[in-house]
Amino acid sequence: MVYNENEIIVLMRASDPKAFETLFRIHYQPLCLFANRFLNDLELSKETVSDVFSYLWEHRTTIVISVSLKAYLHKIVQNKCLNIIKRKKIENRYVDYMLRTGLVNDNTYFDKITDAYYSKQLGEEINGAINKLPERCREIFRLSRFEEMSYKEIAERLSISPKTVENQMGIALAKLKAALNKFLTFFF
CATH class of the missing domain: 1.10.1740.10 (RNA polymerase sigma factor, region 2, helix turn helix motif)
Structure with missing residues (x-):
């Protein structure tokens, strides 16, 4: 019909x-x-x-x-x-950040990650790790890494001290490194 x-x-x-x-x-x-x-x-x-x-x-x-x-x-x-597309852009920025800061420093891993399966898995793992951060910590991390704001700019926007921003970023990076190292160890 x-x-x-x-x-x-x-x-x-x-x-x-x-x-x-x-x-x-x-x-x-x-x-x-x-x-x-x-x-x-x-x-x-x-x-x-x-x-x-x-x-x-x-x-x-x-x-x-x-x-x-x-x-x-x-x-x-x-x-x-x-x-x-927006989610992939965020994932790519974070992978670039990981390479720049040495969270992962062996480029042979990223040769394998270019495979679509590993890229998708890594992106999901990154998003999951970011989403598990405490709310304020997650907000500060996203402002710093994805909106590329300085600690001072973040402090002004959120009405907190730059030292608090620095401490929260330290916490975020430590938690993300721990979460993502487990992931990379599992796959490689």
């Missing part, structure tokens, strides 16, 4: 799998190509679009679509791709 956009939305909200399947068949491939324009990685693009469709199905009863269904899907995919 052929559905128009409004029928697909109504039937999908009513949990009609045929309508959702029609939606998927029509939009999956074009959305993968659209995502690939951002990500330049076809497998990651397919995974991203599949995640969008999973989200759409899981939230089918509460989603409000105020534009065309096609435009809505493209916007969701675009936002998801931009989030992936």
